[in-house]
Amino acid sequence: MSAPQVAFRTAAALLMGRDLRLALRRAGDSLLPLGFFLVITTLFPLALDPALSLLRDIAPAALWVGALLSSLLALDLLFRDDSQDGALEQLALCGQPFAGLLLAKTAVHWLLTGLPLVLMAPLAATALGAPYGAMPGILAALLLGTIALSLIGAVGAGLTLTLRRNGSLLALLVLPLAVPVLIFGARATALAIQGESLAAPLYLLGAMAVLSATLAPWALAAAVRIGLE
Amino acid sequence: MNDIRAENLHVWRGDLHVLRGLSFVVHGGECLQVTGANGSGKTTLLRALCGLVPLEHGRVCWRAADIAANPAAYHSDLAYLGHENGLKGDLTAIENLRYGIGLRRRLAVTDCAAALAQVGLSEQRAVPLRRLSAGQRRRVALARLSLMDAALWILDEPSSNLDAAGQGLLVELLERHLGTGGLAVVATHQELVLPSGRVRTVTLQ
Numbered sequence: 518m519s520a521p522q523v524a525f526r527t528a529a530a531l532l533m534g535r536d537l538r539l540a541l542r543r544a545g546d547s548l549l550p551l552g553f554f555l556v557i558t559t560l561f562p563l564a565l566d567p568a569l570s571l572l573r574d575i576a577p578a579a580l581w582v583g584a585l586l587s588s589l590l591a592l593d594l595l596f597r598d599d600s601q602d603g604a605l606e607q608l609a610l611c612g613q614p615f616a617g618l619l620l621a622k623t624a625v626h627w628l629l630t631g632l633p634l635v636l637m638a639p640l641a642a643t644a645l646g647a648p649y650g651a652m653p654g655i656l657a658a659l660l661l662g663t664i665a666l667s668l669i670g671a672v673g674a675g676l677t678l679t680l681r682r683n684g685s686l687l688a689l690l691v692l693p694l695a696v697p698v699l700i701f702g703a704r705a706t707a708l709a710i711q712g713e714s715l716a717a718p719l720y721l722l723g724a725m726a727v728l729s730a731t732l733a734p735w736a737l738a739a740a741v742r743i744g745l746e
Numbered sequence: 747m748n749d750i751r752a753e754n755l756h757v758w759r760g761d762l763h764v765l766r767g768l769s770f771v772v773h774g775g776e777c778l779q780v781t782g783a784n785g786s787g788k789t790t791l792l793r794a795l796c797g798l799v800p801l802e803h804g805r806v807c808w809r810a811a812d813i814a815a816n817p818a819a820y821h822s823d824l825a826y827l828g829h830e831n832g833l834k835g836d837l838t839a840i841e842n843l844r845y846g847i848g849l850r851r852r853l854a855v856t857d858c859a860a861a862l863a864q865v866g867l868s869e870q871r872a873v874p875l876r877r878l879s880a881g882q883r884r885r886v887a888l889a890r891l892s893l894m895d896a897a898l899w900i901l902d903e904p905s906s907n908l909d910a911a912g913q914g915l916l917v918e919l920l921e922r923h924l925g926t927g928g929l930a931v932v933a934t935h936q937e938l939v940l941p942s943g944r945v946r947t948v949t950l951q
Contacts, residue, residue, distance in 0.1 A: 522822075522850065522851040522852060523848065523849060523850060523851055523852065527848075528848070528849040528850075531845060531848045531849060532845070532849065534845075535834075535837070535841075535845040538837070538841070539834060539836050539837065542836040542837075542874075543836060598834075601830070602830050602831070602832060602833065602834065602835065603828050603829070603830025603831060603832035603833075604832045604833070604834060606798065606826070606828060606830075606832065607826070607832035607846065608849070609798065609821075610796055610797075610798070610821045610824060610826050611821060611822075611849040611850050612818050612819070612820075612821040612822030612823075612824075612849075612850060613818070613849055613850075614818065618849075742798075745798050746793075746798060746799050746800065
């Protein structure tokens, strides 16, 4: 039998290029979760007593619950179109490692929804009264956290691929799995705001990002294959 | 030698025993037409041949090797066209071909243009696909099929949405594919007539 003529790296780069181009043609869809994050996080200072100390106390929770819900909202974009128009089964049958292709898709998804959230987080954090010196810590925690959230969420999206009203089931599946990310992410953010060392929760977030990047592709491929049956 | 062999296939869909011990062989240069009433399991059979649907019993062999042993190698010889075209509505015809084929083999842009000319869509090459008609989108899918350079074609209702000229085009593509030693398994409601007569029919109950 003939080996695939295109190296996996080339195929993955091509697929990522395709998804980026599709997202550019539908820029509104990709920006929606970011807008949601900014609105949610800036609602807190408006609804609360504008005492700086109170805002700083709730800032980690507001940032991370916002990031979590926004990543959940974004998951809908990941496989829905490809599943409906048959592109996903073409990917499964193209002779390239399916888990790798799905990881490439998830990476693009993070670039489009996770990274913008990280980059805009200082704005939301400022609105929540976080000091300027806390920004590097907040950014680092969100960077690692959103990577883990995208990967965990992708598995959930794969599992609920064929269900019609999958939004609420997706939330029930993904949110419990995302709790460790929420706990350590919020802890890292709180330590950053207090000006203390946040190495410990940051290491744990990093470990979670690496662990999910290692395991999620296989779970994802198995989940999507079930959806294609 | 190209051949696909189905041995005693049993497939269940939920509580339904859809395929009950189906066996056949298709050799290079042959086309197997799968017919049967709605719900008789044509699509299930085709997806089982692709390895998308798990078999309860039996096996599918491509070139005498079980497809489950090395799916990646099998899939690089396989071109599948399902009910859905697997094309993106926001991409143009040329882009769809470039991304669809590029995952499998290197492709020159001129090849894409030639394939689109062959299916009569030269002028629509730069139009986003969602602005084309369903039949035109099917023609783009046929262009992708002809570019895939796969020995085995598995086609599910390939002539749906195609006009008379489009169906002629499909026959022409199939003839050329069979002529070069390729083989095809085609599910269809309308009888497929190839001038060379290299069609066999299996009817699902």
